[in-house]
Amino acid sequence: MNRRNLLKSLGLSIGAAVISTEALAKLSDNTYAYSLPANPLHKLLDKPVTAITLGAGSRGTVYGNFATKFPDQLNVVGVAEPNKFRNDRYATQHQIPDQHRFNTWEEVFKQPKFADAIIISTPDNLHYEPCMKALAMGYDILLEKPIAPTEKECRDILKLAKKNNRIVAVCHVLRYAPYFVKMRELIAQGAIGDVVSVQHFEPIEHLHMAHSYVRGNWHNSKETTPIILAKSCHDLDIIKWVINKPSKRIAAMGDLKWFRRENAPEGSTARCTDGCKVERECPYSAIRHYHDNRKRTFVLDLPADKSTHSEVIMDRLKTTNYGRCVYRMENDQPDHYVTTIQFADNITASFSMEAFTSYHGRRTRIMGAMGDMVGDMEELVVNDFRTGKELKLKPKAEDVEGYKNSGHGGGDWFLVHDFVQAVSQQDPSLLTSTIDESIESHIMGFMAEESRKRHKVMDIKL
Template sequence: MNRRNLLKSLGLSIGAAVISTEALAKLGENSYGYQIPANPLHKPMAKPITAITLGAGNRGTVYGNFAAKFPDQMKIVGVAEPVEFRNDLYAKTHSIPDEHRFDTWERVFDKPKFADAIIISTPDYMHYAPCMKALQMGYDILLEKPIAPTEKECRDILALAKKTGRIVAVCHVLRYAPYFVKMKELVAQGAIGEVISVQHFEPIEHTHMAHSYVRGNWYDSKATTPIILAKSCHDLDIVKWVINKQSKQIVAMGDLKWFRKENAPEGSTARCTDGCKVERECPYSAIKEYHERRTRNKVLDLPADKSKHSEVIMERLRTTNYGRCVYRMENDQPDHYITSIMFDDNVTASFSMEAFTSYHGRRTRVMGSMGDMVGDMKELVVTDFRTRESTKFIPQAEDVEGYKNSGHGGGDWLLVKDFVQAVSQQDPNLLTSTIDESIESHIMGFMAEESRKKGKVMPIKMQRV
């Protein structure tokens, strides 16, 4: 019996694992804390699976840290990373021999297949080519989202995965977060009757927007991917997954309003370090963010010796985009973006992605015929219209070590655990985010961006492979 059928037979939804009502630990009247027990389809492993990481940045490190924490389940045996500092650190962490260290992903495939799986955590525009090559060489793949920058490339990867029979797990990690697993379970069990509509909100948080989508790697949508995919294919995916309906059409609006040259304050300079007269009062000061608060500094590749951090941070702010004025970048990503979606059975959903918030953490409201649910990833409150009683569900999820408050609700390593088992057992049914399950939300994103640019309602057409 595959995982999906097993969960259905238990009267539960598909999730990262079974959440049994009996396992809930009662915290107070109508309030429950819960954890996800071990997946019953997991089996003891005779040996760990082996993997090669392409891209040793933030996401590659998150997945690699799983192997460091659980060496009996996964071993990293190779790395491709052009930044020498990151390559050295990753190789040291995982004891990777010199012959399996590479400066480009292409060099990995010059060698005969030497691992079970490939972890692709390269920049967005570098997902397609290594994924296609890995499939051709017989590797299973853990593929960071988005799948690829274009609809055609996404469909090409899906077609080749089907042809080769290899496993491609897309890192839609919210599907594995206990919070969303419980939300899906309750919807599937009819806790609020028939789903009528959904409101979903992602507050990016203003300094996160400046860090990633104004100064950071995704500032240029044409060189990477549109923000609706780079940041929010998670959100389109989780709405679709929770209600378990196929999308039919989508309309979107949004633009880049604030982070523009014409909004640069008088007295501002090209860099925060150039004697900017308004730097002390600017909410986007790179000096305050990276040097004084010491936040979001992983991208600066700081040395292990903390006594050198101040000097290195200031040098990075003088020489990289992270020190540039947010009003004087070449950025083009919208800083506010809204979409409306029609699903089967006339279920509607609205999604709003907003840069200008002081907080982060996804918020969701699901409206049903017999009740509703409201949540913010910390708690989920379900109200029954018939009894007028509310029940609060509080997920007890452990975030990834070193990446607290990731916004993924503990889903990162729960995904990797399922991926390891899927590769070990050669059974993709242990995953809920295989490429054939995850591609629809990408098509939704591509159509949303086309709608935003053309001012049209766009149909969502799924061509089954």
């Protein structure tokens, strides 16, 4: 059988109903690039789904960008954002009329319902109330993770969504990334036999950690959510989703080791701009990161005129947390965190979140009775013990423009695409991350944090 006929017979070009390493080993090249198929349940829309965005920061912009590129599918007709710069930018991008621009989320719900859906991309501690209000008014919801800061609030949202028969899609975008979709397919098809254990690793990357969880919006768990939810509920969720078994027990350890006041170098100052004597050699120099290298400057709300950027960045570093010394913040998020999870059928999993890496991109090893998988989101390598053959799969997906290194493997826009279809058809089964499906991994996260603090193995009760 030649390569073309084999690909056709296996359906690889349209999604692979069946993939076995034995069959693919017949190919002359054991590396295969693939993309997700078009969902046969998707339909042409008579008109775009309309949405109001609450929170026009990074994640709100990611989902809004889908509407910019695919206006026939999604139309953003309103925005609530207290930051005037972001409100203006978002309203201009989506041509939102003044009467549908709001400073706070509360103002949106003082108006009669004027869209099909609400996109909630507010800070973590502002998810619950707008979500409950939107459900009460009959909106469908695209809800950024984490669902809410407490288990009770998560369960409240689930209960009201069911009562009002509304769609709540949780932004567990890794479920939509071709890399993890294929991993789940292969496991379900028995490519490595019964799953025995999983090792999953999330390297945050040291500068990302300093940016988001030391200086940034999530630096204080009491004001937002614990890092296991703020950052790693993606990972707990994807482990559970890929092996498709319920979780039973979890144990966790971790702490804040390095980003503490006692580790501040001699000669350092409250801000990198205050004449710090070690700023030039410090790996966490805000001046080098934001000003010299122009990294992650989207949080600084830079004006369109690039000629002013240097001056504006330095001003932001003198007036915001992004210019403060990483050793002198009010941060409490652990910079290393490990969990051990027991799933049904005696499957065990370990998850490690680490700040101190020079790289990012999730790594996963899955051990099965008849083979194993090793991957880094760029490539998935499958070994079959029965044949001794190795298969390498390389996912192809369009990442969000301007967010090529989002770390989500293209899942952001696949999620929005499915959400639009689910709302248009009023069919939540078109989504893989409805709140019904996503709440378990949040409970895993809450129990992991309890375990870490109480030094106990915690049962997971759904």
